[in-house]
Amino acid sequence: MWVMVFFDLPTNTKKERQQATIFRKRLLQDGFSMFQFSIYMRHCPSRENAQVHIKRIKSFLPPDGHVGIMQITDKQFGMIELFYAKKEEKRPEMHQQLSLF
Numbered sequence: 001m002w003v004m005v006f007f008d009l010p011t012n013t014k015k016e017r018q019q020a021t022i023f024r025k026r027l028l029q030d031g032f033s034m035f036q037f038s039i040y041m042r043h044c045p046s047r048e049n050a051q052v053h054i055k056r057i058k059s060f061l062p063p064d065g066h067v068g069i070m071q072i073t074d075k076q077f078g079m080i081e082l083f084y085a086k087k088e089e090k091r092p093e094m095h096q097q098l099s100l101f
Contacts, residue, residue: 001044002077003053008038009065019062026060047071 005027009020024040030053032040044050050071061067082089 001047001050002041002072002074003032003044003050004035004039004041004070004072005032005057005067006039006070007065007067009062009067016064019064023060023062027057030056 007023009023010016011020024034027040028034030042032042035041042053044053054069054071057067057069
């Protein structure tokens with residue numbers, strides 16, 4: 001399971017820039033990686049674990065701006081096609097999901 005957080009936060013004033021920076025830093029502290037400047041993602045081993053991180057994100061949402069949170073499966077993530085200009089890029093390394101019996 002992958003959790004993606006995408007956002008558009010205001011940065012017109014010093015306070016807004018600080019709030020946007022704090023939000024990005026909290027995402028990084030929670031194990032998210034920057035996919036693009038305003039898109040962060042994190043691999044979660046289960047849907048339950050993803051819900052824990054989503055709940056945590058909701059607890060530190062900035063007061064202004066737009067934030068979206070999306071969950072996708074490993075299979076869906078594996079179908080992403082990435083391009084830089086017209087050159088295809090390699091996908092980020094996928095984590096292997098372990099099954100314990």
